[in-house]
Amino acid sequence: MPNMRAVPTVRRRRLGKALRQYRTDAQLSGEQVAELMGERWDGPKISRIEHATAKISAPEVAKFLDLCGVTDPEVITALEELARNAGKTGWWSNYGTTAVPQHVEDLIAAETEAKSVRCYHPNVIPGWLQTAAYAREITTATAFRIPPEEHPAIVDVRMARQAVLTQPSGLPKWRFVLHESLMMQRFVSHPSLMRDQLQRLLDVAELPNIELQIMPLTAGPHPGASGTFTIFRFPRPWPPIAMTEDRHDMRYFEGEELAGEYEEAFERILAAALPADQSRETIKKHMEGHNR
Structure with missing residues (x-):
């Protein structure tokens, strides 16, 4: 044979x-x-x-x-x-390639094996922090070329991926910087959606392995103007990876030199962002705004 x-x-x-x-x-x-x-x-x-x-x-x-x-x-x-373990597939293999295309499979592998993750998101709350309701709205808006009947699987995968934030073996350190403008999103058909999403951010920020900061509307120019990116660091011997996202794909840059450039950018972003305590107060302020 x-x-x-x-x-x-x-x-x-x-x-x-x-x-x-x-x-x-x-x-x-x-x-x-x-x-x-x-x-x-x-x-x-x-x-x-x-x-x-x-x-x-x-x-x-x-x-x-x-x-x-x-x-x-x-x-x-x-x-x-x-x-x-090379032949083993993960839980995501139960979903089709529409819900888990190759670049998302690579992302799941990276986030599962990382010892630290640092990311800046100016345009949308990252999938790791989304509520299911927010994820459904974002998927409907962005995946308009994918048949609507495929959308629930995309949301299910995103929700399942959030388990990595609290995985029992060697909790990785996560650090998020989100732009304040995200707190101001409104969903007319779901008035309480954004309030629930902001509460989710506050809840996640309480986890011991997670730091969450907000980039204020009043911040001056900083490297985050170039868009969303995430940096993964792994145990030896694996090199770090920086990942950027756009509408069509995710791009990965491997190695100390390339990832180091993004880490320098992230440090400058942190310097421009609000401290963690002020960030929590900013989130709470916007929660009150969504009561009106």
């Missing part, structure tokens, strides 16, 4: 990318590594592994890394573990 083509899961793609990087750093070609790996190995197989369409076992990963001169036990252990 012919070998089945491996499903390119997020884990398998991450593993393949790491192996390709270590092979390139060692200045070895795929054919050279294949010859050293032994029988039943060839250049095309190495290429398939690195492009996440072929499997590689944990012992084979260890041998691959040894051939590439990798001796860091943390790196070896991390990639072996990734190989053991």
Whole structure:
């Protein structure tokens, strides 16, 4: 029976990318590594592994890394573990690709594995902090090219993703900066919706691993003018990732140099934002406005 083509899961793609990087750093070609790996190995197989369409076992990963001169036990252990779990899919696999396209799957993997997340949102309250009612309204407004019958699945995925804020194993540190103009949104057909959403922000801000700040309307120019972005930092050996969003896609920038530029921008944004206590008072002030 012919070998089945491996499903390119997020884990398998991450593993393949790491192996390709270590092979390139060692200045070895795929054919050279294949010859050293032994029988039943060839250049095309190495290429398939690195492009996440072929499997590689944990012992084979260890041998691959040894051939590439990798001796860091943390790196070896991390990639072996990734190989053991490479074929596993997450809870989101129960939803279709409309609700979880590839870039959202990558986002779920990043937020699940991060040790810290920092994000600036000027245009919409981020999905991690949305109430279901707010999520439905935003989805209806933005996903107008997706059939309405698909919208509930998109909202369900967004709500399920919020569990990452309180996941029991090694709570990541989250830091949000939201623009004050978001507090002023109104939904005519649902007068209480925004008040409930602002209460959600206050509730989340009470969590020990979350800091929430508001960028005031009176703030001067700052790097946040360029739009929404999020920075993920991971345990070793994985490099940090900065993610930007626009209408059509999410773009990922990996590595200390690229992510570092966004971290510098975020520090400047923090300096322009209200402190946490004043931010809470600002949210409460806008809640009172939504009573009228």
